[in-house]
Amino acid sequence: MNLSVRMVVVLTAVGLISGGLLSVVNLLTAERIELNRLKEIEDAITQVVPGTVSSQKLYEEDKFTVYASKDASGQELGYAVYASGTGFQDIIVLMFGTDPAIETINSLTILEQKETPGLGAKITDQQAFLRYWKGKDIRQPLTLRKPAVGSPEELGATEVNTITGATISSDKVMGVVNLSLERLRQIKQEGKLASGDGHVN
Amino acid sequence: MSTKSLSAEYLKGLWDENPVFRQLLGMCPVLAVTNAVINGIAMGLAASFVLILSSVVVASIKKLIPTQVRIASYIVVIATFVTVADRFMAAYFPPISKALGPYIPLIVVNCIILGRQEAFSSRNSVGRSFIDALGMSTGFVLALLVLSSIREILGAGTFLGMQVMGSWFKPWIIMILPAGAFITLGILLGIALLVEQKTRERRAS
Amino acid sequence: MTDTGFLLRSSPHLKARDSVPKIMYAVVISLMPAMAASFYFFRLKALAVYLICLAGCLATEAVFLRVRKKPMSSLWDGSAVITALLLAMTLPPDLSWDIVLIGSVIAIALGKQVFGGLGNNIFNPALVGRAFLQVAFPVAMTTWSPPATLVIDTVTYATPLGNLKFQGALAQGTLTPLSDLFWxxxxxxxxxxxxxxxxxxxxxxxxxxxIDWRIPAGAILALGAFTGIFWLTSPQEYASPLFHFLAGGFILGAFFMAPDMVTSPITPTGAWIYASGIGLMVGLIRLFGGFPEGVMFSILFMNTFVPIINRYTRPRILGQRRGT
Structure with a gap:
């Protein structure tokens, strides 16, 4: 066989076999990967709005999604907001839950971050950071308490704690939450947060 | 063509030709993902999977491949297995897949793997290539294990996530940052060279 | 090359008045006033840090000399003592003893001995030790306590530069007065x-x-020019050059660390380039960086350029044409 023909044949064959194998692998795993992704979001919603039995996507734009969370009887428990923003090093993706009136925050969870290990990465830490967010009054923008305090009781109603040595990361998370809250109120006012069972305001 | 005994073929990967400490190959994952033992092991196993299967495949089809397109063919073979590993981890071990991020797809360009195809599998039998790949993989996993153990214990005070240092211990955060990877690797390479030098002196005398 | 301690060359020879220990102990003497000041302001805490640094550095040096079969007399040539003192001077007073000890071991081991000992190190050893600690223990390394002479009812206390950067001291008028910085x-x-x-x-x-006067002079000029431009354009937003000279570790760095003979350029032109690089970097980091202080990083950064600066500022040999 002519050399150049042989080269083409061999490369094509290798490519075809590889492609065939990969499509099989994709068939086998795609569903599970998608499930993993959905489960992560569902878990996060249940975490930020305790008691959630079902959730429903109400509104979606780039990097900003609002879910309504409901208990077993279909009663609305509040909103879970999926948002992201720039951190100290890379994008921070987080989710937080509010009551239906958007007056208090239930809790906050960090889904993705690449902050400095041991410092900014403490934003994922319950003990060091996240527990200070439970039940905050969000009718006013949240503010940062610096220097940090040792227990949630010492904070004001709209204050969240700083991580010692990672002021910037703490501040960025607070910034994302404050901005998202503003946006949430705005789209609620515009009537875009209609519950999905037929009622459109 | 290698004429070593099969056991020597395996053992050379552990020390004499250890891909990390002796050949200094595959430094990117070695430095990047060894901040925790679990990541080190996962990376080691994923790279081993790719290396072993690629070596076997390349050794079995080596006669069919014209030399001019061999590198392209090897890369397609390697990339196929890397994608398999990547999808598999994303489906069954999502947290690890997330922690390793882009470094799993980057196994494609890991020099250990392409290096073994070019240097060994393309001119040795399937069985021998398998043994060679197995040895190199073991050496790679061991190196990652050593490096990630040192970094996780000093940098976080934990081993595989379990607290091993007492409460008196203050974690050296630098060790789980990139700088710690370079410092640890540098010291380990120095020690490896020293050991090598001493054994050579002993053999000579 | 066998290390006989002598370099055999043909004449002419120049008899130098200085020797390594002479120079080193001159530096130690020059550090005495600052040490005395730290005892006065931070009392026994300061003494403890100095002693641990000395013990750590000398012990590490001794271990390395022993392992590398070098004469033990080098231990007392003063270089390890200087590293210890300079490292201690760059540490917060309240640092716990184990962190101080780690820093001293790293300073000698990774800062000096891995390169082959005195004369071969690329970076200032004391600053290597400090940089390691800064990244390894960022919280402990940025927790400051007020001097014993100030009666303040707080445990932690921000440095003048920290105040400037993170608390908006300039806008609130709480900037540390220059006289406090001076004393x-x-x-x-x-x-x-x-x-x-x-x-x-x-x-x-x-x-x-x-020390080569060009190095502190160059650093002062560069920092002064850089911060001066911003101060002149917007004095309510940027602190004055004088504040930047006196605050933080600039004087310590410019006079005692940057001119370190091993890690600074040997040519006069080189010294100017190196020093102005340091001054500029300090200004950049302080004004626009993530850290309030940048002296350590600036010196370490410019240390890396010393070999290349030496290479390109080598004086022309008489009669030699340029570019050969």
């Missing part, structure tokens, strides 16, 4: 607070010609 009556690393004491020591070194 040393403020928070900060052990040896950096008292500008007066440091300048006394620096004057001795300059008088004795132990």
């Amino acid at each position: 040393g009556n403020t928070g900060g690393c052990l040896g950096e607070t008292s500008s007066l004491a440091l300048l006394l020591g620096a004057a001795f070194l300059l008088f004795r010609k132990t």
Whole structure:
């Protein structure tokens, strides 16, 4: 066989076999990967709005999604907001839950971050950071308490704690939450947060 | 063509030709993902999977491949297995897949793997290539294990996530940052060279 | 090359008045006023840090000399003592003893001995130790306590530069007064607070010609020019050059660390380039960086350029054409 023909044949064959194998692998795993992704979001919603039995996507734009969370009887428990923003090093993706009136925050969870290990990465830490967010009054923008305090009781109603040595990361998370809250109120006012069972305001 | 005994073929990967400490190959994952033992092991196993299967495949089809397109063919073979590993981890071990991020797809360009195809599998039998790949993989996993153990214990005070240092211990955060990877690797390479030098002196005398 | 301790070359020979220990102990003497100031401002805490640093550095040096089969007399050539003192001066007074010890071991081991000992190190050893600690223990390394001379009812206390950067001291008018910076009556690393004491020591070194005057001069000019431009355009937003000279570790760095003979350029032109690089970097980091202080990073950064600066500023040999 002519050399150049042989080269083409061999490369094509290798490519075809590889492609065939990969499509099989994709068939086998795609569903599970998608499930993993959905489960992560569902878990996060249940975490930020305790008691959630079902959730429903109400509104979606780039990097900003609002879910309504409901208990077993279909009663609305509040909103879970999926948002992201720039951190100290890379994008921070987080989710937080509010009551239906958007007056208090239930809790906050960090889904993705690449902050400095041991410092900014403490934003994922319950003990060091996240527990200070439970039940905050969000009718006013949240503010940062610096220097940090040792227990949630010492904070004001709209204050969240700083991580010692990672002021910037703490501040960025607070910034994302404050901005998202503003946006949430705005789209609620515009009537875009209609519950999905037929009622459109 | 290698004429070593099969056991020597395996053992050379552990020390004499250890891909990390002796050949200094595959430094990117070695430095990047060894901040925790679990990541080190996962990376080691994923790279081993790719290396072993690629070596076997390349050794079995080596006669069919014209030399001019061999590198392209090897890369397609390697990339196929890397994608398999990547999808598999994303489906069954999502947290690890997330922690390793882009470094799993980057196994494609890991020099250990392409290096073994070019240097060994393309001119040795399937069985021998398998043994060679197995040895190199073991050496790679061991190196990652050593490096990630040192970094996780000093940098976080934990081993595989379990607290091993007492409460008196203050974690050296630098060790789980990139700088710690370079410092640890540098010291380990120095020690490896020293050991090598001493054994050579002993053999000579 | 066999290390006989002698370099055999043909004449002419130049008999040098200075020897390594002579130079080193001159530096130690010049550090005395600043050490005294740190004892006065931080009391026994300061003494403890100095002693641990000395013990750690000398012990590490001894271990390396032993392992590398070098004469033990080098232990007392003063270089390890200087590393210890300079490292101690760049540490916060309240640092716990184990962190101080780790820093001293790293300073000698990774800063000096891995490169082959005195004369071969690329970076200032004391600053290597400090940089390691800064990244390894960022919280402990940025927790400051007020000097014993200030009666303040707080445990933690921000440094003048920290105040400037993170608390908006300039806008609130709470910027540390220059007189406090001059005498040393403020928070900060052990040896950096008292500008007066440091300048006394620096004057001795300059008088004795132990350090190249171009290096502190270049650093001061560059930092002054950089911060001066911003200060002149917007004094309510940026602190004055004088504040930047006196605050933080600039004097300690410019007079005692940057001119380190091993890690600074040997040519006069090179010294100017190196020093202005340091001054500029300090200004950049302080004004626009993530850290309030940048002296350590600037010196380490410029240390990396020393070989290349030396190479390109080599004086022309008489009669030689340029570019050969």
